[in-house]
Amino acid sequence: MKKLSFLAFVLALSPAFAFDWPQDAVLSDSFYSYFGQLRGNGISSSLIFSDSSTVKASEDGKIVTVITEHNDDMGWFESPLGNAVIIAHDDNLMTVYGNLDGESLKEDIFELSDVKTGTEFGVSGNSGWQSGTSCLEFQVIDLLQNSSVNPRVLMPHEGHEKELSIGSITAIGKNGTVYPIWNRMSLPAGHYFLYRSRHKTMLPYKISVSINGALMERISYDRLKQSGMRLCVIGNSPYPVEKVYPDSDKQLLSEINLSSGKNIVTITVNDILGAEKTAEYIIFVN
Amino acid sequence: MKLKFSPLPFFFAGLFAVIYILAAAFPLSQELQLVPEWTVSISQQPSTFSQQEKIFPFKSSQLAGYFSESGKIFSSSTFPVKIAISDSYYAPFGLSDNSVSVYSPDGKTVCELKECGFPFIEDDRIFMFLPGGSSFCQFSNEGKKLWTYEGFVPVTAFSSTPAGCAAGFADGKVLAFNPDGSLKIEFIPGGSRYPAILGVSLSSDGSQLACLSGIDKQRIVLARVEKEHSVITFYKYLEKDQTHQSFVKFSNDNKWLYYSYTGGLGIVNCEKSKCTELKMDGTVISLKHTEVPGTFFVLTRNNKKYNVYVIENYTKKSGSFSFDADSAFIETCGNELFVGRNSKISKIQISKE
Numbered sequence: 176m177k178k179l180s181f182l183a184f185v186l187a188l189s190p191a192f193a194f195d196w197p198q199d200a201v202l203s204d205s206f207y208s209y210f211g212q213l214r215g216n217g218i219s220s221s222l223i224f225s226d227s228s229t230v231k232a233s234e235d236g237k238i239v240t241v242i243t244e245h246n247d248d249m250g251w252f253e254s255p256l257g258n259a260v261i262i263a264h265d266d267n268l269m270t271v272y273g274n275l276d277g278e279s280l281k282e283d284i285f286e287l288s289d290v291k292t293g294t295e296f297g298v299s300g301n302s303g304w305q306s307g308t309s310c311l312e313f314q315v316i317d318l319l320q321n322s323s324v325n326p327r328v329l330m331p332h333e334g335h336e337k338e339l340s341i342g343s344i345t346a347i348g349k350n351g352t353v354y355p356i357w358n359r360m361s362l363p364a365g366h367y368f369l370y371r372s373r374h375k376t377m378l379p380y381k382i383s384v385s386i387n388g389a390l391m392e393r394i395s396y397d398r399l400k401q402s403g404m405r406l407c408v409i410g411n412s413p414y415p416v417e418k419v420y421p422d423s424d425k426q427l428l429s430e431i432n433l434s435s436g437k438n439i440v441t442i443t444v445n446d447i448l449g450a451e452k453t454a455e456y457i458i459f460v461n
Numbered sequence: 462m463k464l465k466f467s468p469l470p471f472f473f474a475g476l477f478a479v480i481y482i483l484a485a486a487f488p489l490s491q492e493l494q495l496v497p498e499w500t501v502s503i504s505q506q507p508s509t510f511s512q513q514e515k516i517f518p519f520k521s522s523q524l525a526g527y528f529s530e531s532g533k534i535f536s537s538s539t540f541p542v543k544i545a546i547s548d549s550y551y552a553p554f555g556l557s558d559n560s561v562s563v564y565s566p567d568g569k570t571v572c573e574l575k576e577c578g579f580p581f582i583e584d585d586r587i588f589m590f591l592p593g594g595s596s597f598c599q600f601s602n603e604g605k606k607l608w609t610y611e612g613f614v615p616v617t618a619f620s621s622t623p624a625g626c627a628a629g630f631a632d633g634k635v636l637a638f639n640p641d642g643s644l645k646i647e648f649i650p651g652g653s654r655y656p657a658i659l660g661v662s663l664s665s666d667g668s669q670l671a672c673l674s675g676i677d678k679q680r681i682v683l684a685r686v687e688k689e690h691s692v693i694t695f696y697k698y699l700e701k702d703q704t705h706q707s708f709v710k711f712s713n714d715n716k717w718l719y720y721s722y723t724g725g726l727g728i729v730n731c732e733k734s735k736c737t738e739l740k741m742d743g744t745v746i747s748l749k750h751t752e753v754p755g756t757f758f759v760l761t762r763n764n765k766k767y768n769v770y771v772i773e774n775y776t777k778k779s780g781s782f783s784f785d786a787d788s789a790f791i792e793t794c795g796n797e798l799f800v801g802r803n804s805k806i807s808k809i810q811i812s813k814e
Contacts, residue, residue, distance in 0.1 A: 215578060216577060220595065237655050237677070263676075271631070304577065304578055306557055401611070401613065406595075
């Protein structure tokens with residue numbers, strides 16, 4: 176397994192990826208929900224698949240925990256992962272395979288210890304908390320960097336990405352006033368949170384916002400980190416869910432300061448393969 | 462022929478007679494008698510709810526409710542998918558619910574938890590485990606969210622007491638929280654090649670924490686909780702690793718610690734830091750105390766076979782019985798034992814004769 180710190184290098188130069196598929200390969204545009212998406216009332220650290228399939232180890236490792244449902248027992252908490260297998264890998268990475276069907280779990284699942292890439296555990300199914308008809312819930316944890324890693328960074332890519340769009344833009348002022356943004360509009364000077372309309376499934380891998388050519392902020396969905404007792408998206412500062420998704424229709428682009436004069440706000444969104452979409456807004460600030 | 466007289470046989474015969482007479486003065490140990498007193502069906506027509514009787518929760522397949530010491534079924538209702546139940550509240554829930562209603566044993570709505578996830582109720586403490594399995598929050602019994610912990614490492618063990626709660630994580634970390642949600646301590650037991658917490662327990666006074674942790678040199682660890690850190694007071698490596706979630710629990714007086722190991726129940730005297738292991742068939746899933754200190758019952762499961770063990774003086778296995786079932790539970794009240802088996806609940810009278 177390659178060192179995580181070389182991931183960018185690996186992605187750029189090598190067709191080989193750190194992890195194999197945790198189930199049958201699917202096209203890149205067919206995931207049920209992306210890492211970093213709004214899920215329930217929190218930020219999701221899972222990549223969620225749409226199609227039920229046999230679930231298998233994505234890399235050699237050691238099974239450290241098997242979580243099971245407790246339908247017949249009292250006094251045990253039920254994990255929203257449902258039936259799940261957790262594997263520790265080299266280089267301080269850990270993978271989680273949740274929402275496995277209880278009936279399909281391998282009979283000797285508690286006897287399994289060292290597993291090889293491709294070792295099967297069962298079939299993804301209905302045991303965890305899921306919205307809609309979603310299947311395998313896959314997570315990658317970097318114990319060294321103490322963060323949750325976007326599994327897609329480490330997995331092979333099949334087919335095309337869903338086409339990104341910038342969406343409609345709004346700015347929310349410090350006092351909570353919401354301003355729909357359009358080109359050549361006027362705004363009072365001040366501090367704003369800039370949002371795009373949220374897509375229900377996918378989201379950009381990287382978002383950057385510049386003003387008059389100067390980069391203001393870049394938010395990356397390659398990993399999530401904790402700040403205190405909150406799970407946060409990392410930009411110029413850690414953003415908890417209420418900042419990233421103030422409601423189910425908005426997704427944070429950047430925190431910006433607009434000063435008097437002509438401001439050219441450039442918004443760029445990238446997918447994981449590097450394809451980008453850019454939009455420019457000229458805003459006159461009083 | 463001349464017979465030779467030897468006094469030795471007479472000496473030993475006399476010694477045996479004296480020992481026999483002395484031993485006979487002490488009564489033989491009494492045998493434990495387990496006699497079923499009543500058996501009721503949980504699917505029978507429920508009785509009118511009574512505040513006078515002490516009630517106990519039950520859960521079996523797709524039926525859950527409450528029964529009394531006298532064998533009355535006070536409520537028995539089907540739940541479509543899953544249910545969280547304690548002696549104070551119950552909450553049926555589904556796999557995609559965006560909110561969960563909480564009811565009192567008499568069926569009245571207590572509150573609504575406006576949050577996605579799976580609820581967990583222990584006594585009157587209400588928690589919600591959030592989608593992804595790494596975050597959770599606690600609610601008041603009015604349905605107000607009191608505090609939230611958001612993480613990215615799956616919660617693999619959880620324990621709640623009036624002194625707060627403790628969560629164990631797949632990365633080998635234990636976090637203990639005060640009732641107001643503030644962090645009490647962060648504890649990393651270590652000692653194993655692959656850290657993971659399989660079971661955790663916080664003592665009812667919050668002064669001790671125990672966990673079963675690690676793969677490749679798995680161990681049970683007991684720690685004393687101090688102001689901002691913890692001190693390991695006892696640990697023991699287990700012979701065989703287990704990867705399933707494991708039973709860990711303190712006795713009511715917090716002087717003893719019980720844990721499940723492959724092949725039985727471990728019992729730690731917390732004051733003397735001494736450990737005893739009792740071999741049992743199956744995996745420990747429940748342990749219930751009686752009012753006699755040191756006497757308790759243990760329920761274990763081995764596939765469809767359940768075993769109930771009677772333990773006396775904390776470390777002596779006095780008896781056991783087993784049965785086949787799809788689901789089972791045990792409950793105690795005073796010195797009485799209740800055993801749930803599929804759709805039946807029995808009261809077992811315990812006596813010594």
